[in-house]
Amino acid sequence: MKKPKKFMNTPTSIKMRKRALFDLIIGIIIVSLLTIITTVSDMELVENIYLFTRSHEDWELDEIIFAFFWLAIVATVYGLRRITDIKALNREIAYSAYYDTLTGQPNRNFAMSYLEDMLEKARANNSELAVIFLDFDNFKDVNDTYGHDVGDALIKQVSDRLSECIYDTGMLARIGGDEFLLIIEPQRQSSELTRLINSIQQCQHRHFDIAGRSLTTNFSIGVALFPSNATSSKDLLIAADTAMYQAKRSGTGQVRYSTSELDQQNIDINPT
Incomplete structure (x- = not known):
């Protein structure tokens, strides 16, 4: 990119x-x-x-x-x-x-501008755009057990591995702490997105070698789609975030897609 x-x-x-x-x-x-x-x-x-x-x-x-x-x-x-x-x-x-100084990935400012550009492209091509929220499960335990230096190293390695997963299909951004945002460029076939999500999930099954330790981590994933779940950048982010927290409530390492039910819950919580 x-x-x-x-x-x-x-x-x-x-x-x-x-x-x-x-x-x-x-x-x-x-x-x-x-x-x-x-x-x-x-x-x-x-x-x-x-x-x-x-x-x-x-x-x-x-x-x-x-x-x-x-x-x-x-x-x-x-x-x-x-x-x-x-x-x-x-x-x-x-x-x-x-850019984020720890991972070298785009930060929230860059991601927001990129998302607006991709939305324009999706509207012009009448295609689907995916926004994915990813949040580590129980990351606080890693910091408390091994220290923040190990936690930072884990974030960096996860970031590198996620970059390999998405390759050139979109943007990976670190938006704060242990939260990442993936903006997948407009897709014409949902099967492409499914393969990508599966690839991202596989990242958490491989060990991370940090400071002589072999660590693993899981992350919860929330997915929102344009235009089926939302048509603006703000609403897409809210829908993906809501789906991600629903994934967290379902256990570790889960994926949830935004649905009309979740969207309605979000409207009730955040009335316009």
């Missing part, structure tokens, strides 16, 4: 880059104009400057001219470096704003 280019810029960084680019363009224009003038007028500019400085050696003109020459080179290099540094700064800002 490609990273949206709009997440690589901020209003301030855009202004900084425009200023740096403006400085560079001005320098290029001046050099180009001087080159054109000397070429069109058949003016031997360098030779004339040299002869002029030789006839006025007491003015130290050659040193002054070469000082301006070196200054122009330094200014050009500085302009190029400014553009490069701003791009690097943009990447750091984008990563901090839109």
Whole structure:
């Protein structure tokens, strides 16, 4: 999945880059104009400057001219470096704003924007879109027993394994604590989603090797579909979250799809 280019810029960084680019363009224009003038007028500019400085050696003109020459080179290099540094700064800002530092996965901000884009795509193609909430079962016990460092390592390994499961079919985002959100790109066949859910469930049956320990974990999964369960991003997330908590109440490692009954319960709890 490609990273949206709009997440690589901020209003301030855009202004900084425009200023740096403006400085560079001005320098290029001046050099180009001087080159054109000397070429069109058949003016031997360098030779004339040299002869002029030789006839006025007491003015130290050659040193002054070469000082301006070196200054122009330094200014050009500085302009190029400014553009490069701003791009690097943009990447750091984008990563901090839109990615989770522990797992390297997109965070809630990125996921929400991506979900809106996928909803537009699903509406245009008249196709189905799946939103999946995933929450660890009894994760507090892991932190209490082995410590938060082991808990963080477990989250990271689960994240890596889930990424392998979904591959390029959508986005995996960590939205907080031990909660993940999966946004599966518009599907035309429900069998594709079923295979993906089964693959995600298989992730929890494999052991995780952390700090010399072999750990396992289960997670509850809630699934909501566009347009059958909801047609807006907000309602889809609520439907998937409701289904996930229903899965938790059913035991560990369970999957529940949003249904009309659950949707009605959610409407009663969250009246608009």
